[in-house]
Structures are given as structure tokens and as C-alpha cells.
Amino acid sequence: MDARNATRTDAAARRPAPPTGLAASLAVARSGAGALGGRRRLGMLALVGLPVLFQVVVLIWGGGRGSAFANFVWLVDKIYLRAIAPLVLIFVGTAAFGDEWDGGTAPYLLGAPIKRSTIVLGRWSAAVARALVLLLPAILVLYVLCLLPFEGAMANYLGELGAVLLATTLMGLAYGAVFLFLGLALRRSVMVSFIIALVFEGFIGSLPYGFGVLSLGFHARNLVWRLTGHEGFHPPTFGLDVGEPISAAASILFTLLAGVVLFLLLSAWVLRRKQFAGGAGTDGADS
Amino acid sequence: MTRPPARLRLNRVSRWYGDVLALDAVDLELGPGVTGLLGPNGAGKSTLIRLVVGLASPGAGAESQDQVAATVGGTPGAGTVTLDGQVVRNNVEALLRIGYVPDGDGLYEEQTARRFLVDQSRLRGFAPADGARRAEEMLKRVGLLDAADRKAGGFSKGMRQRLKLAQAMLHDPDVLVLDEPLTGLDPVMRRDYIRIVRELGDEGVTVLVSSHVLHEIEAMTDGIVLLHHGQVLAEGTVPDIRDLLDQYARRIRLTTPAPRELARELLQHDGLVTALELADGAVVVETMGPDRMCSLVQDLAASARHTVTTVEPLDEDLTSVFAYLVD
Numbered sequence: 158m159d160a161r162n163a164t165r166t167d168a169a170a171r172r173p174a175p176p177t178g179l180a181a182s183l184a185v186a187r188s189g190a191g192a193l194g195g196r197r198r199l200g201m202l203a204l205v206g207l208p209v210l211f212q213v214v215v216l217i218w219g220g221g222r223g224s225a226f227a228n229f230v231w232l233v234d235k236i237y238l239r240a241i242a243p244l245v246l247i248f249v250g251t252a253a254f255g256d257e258w259d260g261g262t263a264p265y266l267l268g269a270p271i272k273r274s275t276i277v278l279g280r281w282s283a284a285v286a287r288a289l290v291l292l293l294p295a296i297l298v299l300y301v302l303c304l305l306p307f308e309g310a311m312a313n314y315l316g317e318l319g320a321v322l323l324a325t326t327l328m329g330l331a332y333g334a335v336f337l338f339l340g341l342a343l344r345r346s347v348m349v350s351f352i353i354a355l356v357f358e359g360f361i362g363s364l365p366y367g368f369g370v371l372s373l374g375f376h377a378r379n380l381v382w383r384l385t386g387h388e389g390f391h392p393p394t395f396g397l398d399v400g401e402p403i404s405a406a407a408s409i410l411f412t413l414l415a416g417v418v419l420f421l422l423l424s425a426w427v428l429r430r431k432q433f434a435g436g437a438g439t440d441g442a443d444s
Numbered sequence: 445m446t447r448p449p450a451r452l453r454l455n456r457v458s459r460w461y462g463d464v465l466a467l468d469a470v471d472l473e474l475g476p477g478v479t480g481l482l483g484p485n486g487a488g489k490s491t492l493i494r495l496v497v498g499l500a501s502p503g504a505g506a507e508s509q510d511q512v513a514a515t516v517g518g519t520p521g522a523g524t525v526t527l528d529g530q531v532v533r534n535n536v537e538a539l540l541r542i543g544y545v546p547d548g549d550g551l552y553e554e555q556t557a558r559r560f561l562v563d564q565s566r567l568r569g570f571a572p573a574d575g576a577r578r579a580e581e582m583l584k585r586v587g588l589l590d591a592a593d594r595k596a597g598g599f600s601k602g603m604r605q606r607l608k609l610a611q612a613m614l615h616d617p618d619v620l621v622l623d624e625p626l627t628g629l630d631p632v633m634r635r636d637y638i639r640i641v642r643e644l645g646d647e648g649v650t651v652l653v654s655s656h657v658l659h660e661i662e663a664m665t666d667g668i669v670l671l672h673h674g675q676v677l678a679e680g681t682v683p684d685i686r687d688l689l690d691q692y693a694r695r696i697r698l699t700t701p702a703p704r705e706l707a708r709e710l711l712q713h714d715g716l717v718t719a720l721e722l723a724d725g726a727v728v729v730e731t732m733g734p735d736r737m738c739s740l741v742q743d744l745a746a747s748a749r750h751t752v753t754t755v756e757p758l759d760e761d762l763t764s765v766f767a768y769l770v771d
Contacts, residue, residue: 168616173569175536184566189552261550265611268497269567270540429534433499 175270185279186286188266189257201245205291208232208241212302226314229303230389233296233321238374242292242328243354249284250336251346254428263433274425277337281421285333292325320384327413328377334420335373341427373416380409449476450527450541450618450650457502457523459491459674466491467502468674469523474652478645480661481654483671489654490547492671493623495525496652497544498533527619540568543612547623547654549604553597557588557607560596561614568615582610587636601628609640620644622653626660638663658682693718694734695758698741699726706750713740728758 176184212232257263266276300318304310339346339353358374370376382390383406454472458465466488483489494500503522525532532538552560558579565575583589586606591599596607605625612620622641626634641664645651655661661668662682670677670685678685700706707727710717716737719730731737734757744750 176569264546
């Protein structure tokens, strides 16, 4: 028994301390990252690359017609910020934990000696990074393609481009938190997320001022408009005299970041209470 | 920092699934060495194990507080699971000392075995270089070094079980919890797996291994806990349990080309056979003296008076054991 005691004492001494802070978040972000199947990666790539492909076709066969900064604005506003970005973030956000429940790998993550809030933070940052690594280059390429026919034009709209990239990043952070929370809290999270994206982004976000504040996309587009003053990002008025749209850039920024913090805190709360008990005919997680 | 060997304690632990009581005020204390958790399917083994590793909370799942109170004799709450006095759930320090092999096939299908283990080592606080070295050691220990760079999606059931064991051992845990680990292993893999579990027990690791097959557990340990309908039915060594069984008649199937003749012979031995049944090409006997019965069959076979091709105990599976003990 003494020999046993010595063996276990040695083992305890050799064992590293539990990871904390950034190291823990990075470890969580990395875990399972290589598990995303090739077909799913290809699907996301195709979705994000579709407008780029469209613009290539316009460039080759359109002889420069339809290539202008206005086109870039239209594609970013109507296609990327309203549709593709939410879709990609639904995909990566709900999968951040959903895949663990479905694949039976949750015990490896939840059994790790890491605080649940750190696990949430790690998985959220991984999901957002996975989305942005596709979205930002696509928008950048689109910018180049739209302005390629016009000599020297690319340098004229760099401020607008920066604002668009910033808004997309902020939108990614916020939507990543929302969809990660839904993936944790709901069994049919993908369906609910689609409905939320459709209702809030497709409908409410397009209503005149007042209603739009309920849409994250509205805030993101509003931020671009506030920063650049480009009319293409001006919130719709439907001919109504509704006064100035909400707030300055700083308060939009605050709204988006507050949304991120709120949903991350909710996610950590849900994960801390999550029961992975199986039994009674189920083998997954139950709340 | 040094720590003594781990003592795991379940104190009146209950767990509900709606109106189904999966664990009913279970009291259990486990120390260094291997302990087998035996029970038929649905006994509550996996539920107990998930409570032990902190994936679920005692008492959760009940539809009302009345259910919880009734379960634990009116005491609020529904028990605790502690490791050396510390509550396990949501406790980073306790989780660092536990390794867990879950049941089921869950692995990251697109990841290689090596990548999986390196990632898992990072989750347990290893630096990248140390994690890679440790992953290599574990792959070697479970015999997966040749398949280290293959994706888990292409692994057989046995390879998956070994990879799961490797991840559980990565951080040299004080407590190792294995949920039905021998499922799907071929005889050679099974032998190696059992050897590793025994070695860990000898090293002073507190090992809890579940199974619904008695001989699997018997190969790993003498100490067993019998779980049935969410309650600890018996606790002790395999001989203790066998003593319990000896109070009941045992059934043995004897395969022979001449069942009637063999049956006639067996019935001539007073008190040996308590019941007999003829089957196609076999005799199923019920006896209070299984050892005496086996000797007799050996004698008959040796004397060439009867041909007995197989002797098969029909009571080795746990469902029969539990049927005896419960009835």
C-alpha cells in the first residue's frame, strides 16, 4: 500500500495544473476543430463564395457593366449582411456544442478540468473565427472584383471597406453568441435560429426606424452608414418622415458588444446547469 | 503538490428521469484498486457513472421536489458525489484527477487518433510538446501507435475503445471510470485491455468499471458492486456473490447426440438434479451442486459411456444472477 501511495503521489506531482485563461480558451477552441467534415466545410465555402463567383461572371461576360462600388455595397448589404453572414453563423454557432451532443463527444469537453464559462468562451471564439475566416476574405475579394475595371478606384473606398469589415466582424461576434446560446439551450436550435434570422433580419431589420433596433444586422449596417455616410447602407424609411435613425457609432458598438456579453453569460449559465445524464431511453444531454 | 490515493464517495445519491427513479439513495465508497459495477441493462450503471464524473447532478431530473424528498427520506437535496471530500461537479480540481471512458462510440470522426489525444492533453493543461509526448506514450500503451495518424472515423469498435482509454489515461488520473469498456473488443484486445486495467489498479488508481457481464468483471477484479433498479443490491467480492448464488439452483446445458440416455444416467444420482429438460441435441439440467455435476459429466465423458460435446452454464449472464438475487 505504501508503494501504491508513492505511485499516486508521484502521479499527482507530475500532473500539470488545470488550464486557465487564454491557454484554456485556446485549448477549447482547438478541441474538435479538425472534426468539421470536408463536405460541411465545402458547403460553407460555396455559400460564402457564391456572390464572388457571380461577380467574376459579371466581370468576364459583362464587360465591366455592373461593376462599381454601388454593386459592392448592394452585394454586401443585401446578400452578405442580411443573408450569408447570418446563415454561416447559424451553422457554426449552433454546431459549436450541438455537434458534441449529436456525436457523443460532449464528455471529452465537459469532463475537462476547465470552467464552463471558459469552455463557452473558447467555443464561441472558435465559431466566430471559423465564420470570419470565410466571410472577410470573400468581402475583400468582392471589393477588388467590383472595382477592378476602374483604374485607381480601389484606393478611393478603403474607409468604406474598413467599415464593412468592422461591421461584419462585430455582427459575427454578436450572432456567434446568439446562435451558440440557442445551440446550447434548445434541442431544435438550427430551425429556431433560421426563424430568428428570417424574422429579425429579413423582416424586422428592414422596417423603418424603431423596429430595426431588434435586429443585429440593422445595427451592423447602421454602423457602416454612420462611419462612412454611404447612402447604400442608409436604413429604409419607406418614404416616411421618421427622423434620424438611432444613435451614434459608439452606442451601436456598445449595443452589439452588450449583446455579445449577455448571450455569452447566458450560455455559460446554461452549460453550467447542463445535465449529460442519458438513461431513460436517451443518451444525450438533457437540461 | 502531493495527494493521497483517491477516495470517491457517493452519499445517498438519487437521480430521476421524469417520474422514473434511475438511482435510489445510493451509498458507495470506493478506494484504490479496481471495483466492478455490475448490473443488467437499465440498472442505472451509466447514470451512476455520469454522476461520478460530474456530467450530471444528483437529484436533477425530478419532476417535483416531493419526489426528491421522498427518495432521500425527507432530506432536502438528493445526495452528493465527492472525491476526497470535494464535490466533483463543476469542480476543476476534482475533474483534473478523473479520467473517463464513456460508453457509446463517440469520437471526433474527422480527427486522427494523435490529434485527438494532443487536443485532449491540452484540455488537461499539458504544454504542446509535453502533450504530444504524452499522446505518443498513450498510443503505445494501448497498441494504437501504428494507427496514430489515421482518422477515428475509420477505426473499428475495438480501436475506438482503446483510443478512449488512451484519452482517459493521458493525465495519469487518480480515478479512472470506465463505462462498458470491453464492448466490441476481440479476445486479444480484451486480454490486453484487462491487463492494463489491472495494472492501473495495482498502481493505486481508483478504477470503477461497469459491465453487465460477470466474467468480464471477474477477469479484472474481485471487488464488485451489484446495481439493480437503481439500488445497490450487493457489495463484496466475486466469491461473496457466488456464495449468494450457491443458495439457488444453477442451470447447465449439456450438448450430446443422445440426450435421453444422458438424462436417464443423470437422474440415477440422487439429489443431484432438481429439474431436467430435454432439448434438441441437449439436456438442460438444474442442480444445487454445479461442481458435483461437472465432475460427473467429466467422468461420464471419460468412461466413454456418453458423449458430451459442450457444457454450458446458463446462469453466467447477469440477468440470471439478478433474477436469483431479486426473487
